[in-house]
Amino acid sequence: xxxxxxxxxxxxxxxxxxxxxxxxxxxxxxVASRLHAVxxxxxxxxxxxxxxxxxxxxSKVSIWLRNWQQxxxxxxxxGHRPGRPPSLSDDQQRKxxxxxxxxxxxxxxxxxxxxxxxxxxxxxxxxSVSYHPAHVSRILHELKFSVQxxxxxxxxxxxxxxxxxxxxxxxxxxxxxxxxxxxxxSRTKRASGKTQPSIxxxxx
Amino acid sequence: MGQRNTLKIFGTIELYCARFLYHFQKVFNAETYIVYLxxxxxxxxPQKVYLIQDNASYHKDRDVWAWFADHRKYIEVYxxxxxxxxxxxxxxxxxxxxxxxxxxxxxLTQEELHSVLTSTFRSIQxxxxxxxxxxxxxx
Numbered sequence: 303x304x305x306x307x308x309x310x311x312x313x314x315x316x317x318x319x320x321x322x323x324x325x326x327x328x329x330x331x332x333v334a335s336r337l338h339a340v341x342x343x344x345x346x347x348x349x350x351x352x353x354x355x356x357x358x359x360x361s362k363v364s365i366w367l368r369n370w371q372q373x374x375x376x377x378x379x380x381g382h383r384p385g386r387p388p389s390l391s392d393d394q395q396r397k398x399x400x401x402x403x404x405x406x407x408x409x410x411x412x413x414x415x416x417x418x419x420x421x422x423x424x425x426x427x428x429x430s431v432s433y434h435p436a437h438v439s440r441i442l443h444e445l446k447f448s449v450q451x452x453x454x455x456x457x458x459x460x461x462x463x464x465x466x467x468x469x470x471x472x473x474x475x476x477x478x479x480x481x482x483x484x485x486x487x488s489r490t491k492r493a494s495g496k497t498q499p500s501i502x503x504x505x506x
Numbered sequence: 507m508g509q510r511n512t513l514k515i516f517g518t519i520e521l522y523c524a525r526f527l528y529h530f531q532k533v534f535n536a537e538t539y540i541v542y543l544x545x546x547x548x549x550x551x552p553q554k555v556y557l558i559q560d561n562a563s564y565h566k567d568r569d570v571w572a573w574f575a576d577h578r579k580y581i582e583v584y585x586x587x588x589x590x591x592x593x594x595x596x597x598x599x600x601x602x603x604x605x606x607x608x609x610x611x612x613x614l615t616q617e618e619l620h621s622v623l624t625s626t627f628r629s630i631q632x633x634x635x636x637x638x639x640x641x642x643x644x645x
């Protein structure tokens with residue numbers, strides 16, 4: 303194979319160095335080192351020399367340079383990396399969503415709320431896939447489930463009394479704007495300090 | 507021995523400017539409550555005080571009601587609904603105190619606890635802005 307040599311002006315080199323630094327800042331260090339290789343090649347280094355500088359194998363450098371020659375900027379960008387395929391297929395995920403939506407009691411649990419270990423058990427029983435409960439939580443978030451916490455209410459509290467307080471009694475106690483005398487000043491003073499009287503109407 | 511080592515504090519918070527008053531007491535009862543109420547009146551004199559209190563038994567003692575009746579000119583009192591701490595703005599201040607002063611700490615002596623609480627309260631008094639957010643729902 304013929305040795306690849308890339309030609310570039312000083313301006314182009316400067317531009318690429320800038321891009322490479324930006325890529326490094328953004329965490330795309332693979333893109334950065336590829337750009338670095340291109341820059342070095344423009345400065346007249348050969349592939350083995352570049353490999354030596356960047357501490358990668360020379361064959362890798364050749365591939366990068368060829369990509370650059372053929373595809374330009376697209377050649378050095380990160381490609382799509384599919385990662386490990388999920389153990390649950392789309393169909394299974396949909397089925398899991400249905401099961402979760404219908405509640406734990408419908409599935410045969412005694413508890414009223416789903417927990418991750420419970421869901422892990424369901425997944426194991428339904429699809430024979432064993433997941434760690436902590437990972438189940440991640441899957442549930444991907445399926446757009448979120449943690450629901452019950453709201454605390456006191457059993458002995460009187461609901462009607464409470465709503466009467468909220469709707470009627472408390473608003474009546476609250477300070478009302480004094481109609482004429484001081485339209486705006488009290489509002490600005492309020493936050494300023496300790497000396498501002500909070501409740502002024504009906505003194506004496 | 508066998509007793510809970512607690513400090514007892516009366517407190518009030520002014521809803522619109524977060525002026526915070528507190529008072530350490532040995533016990534909670536009608537007598538000490540009246541002492542505290544007198545202090546409130548002193549602090550706010552000559553303005554009239556609109557006081558919202560929860561339903562602790564010593565807040566509704568006969569002596570206390572008599573005192574309120576005597577000082578009707580300077581103080582007006584309202585009771586919250588029973589078992590409804592969510593309507594009590596001061597509970598938020600206690601929450602703040604716990605978060606910033608006493609949470610996850612071991613206090614060897616009561617004096618230590620006392621000094622930590624006092625410094626937290628003083629900081630609230632000095633910088634009311636740090637608790638204004640808690641009072642927003644009540645304003």
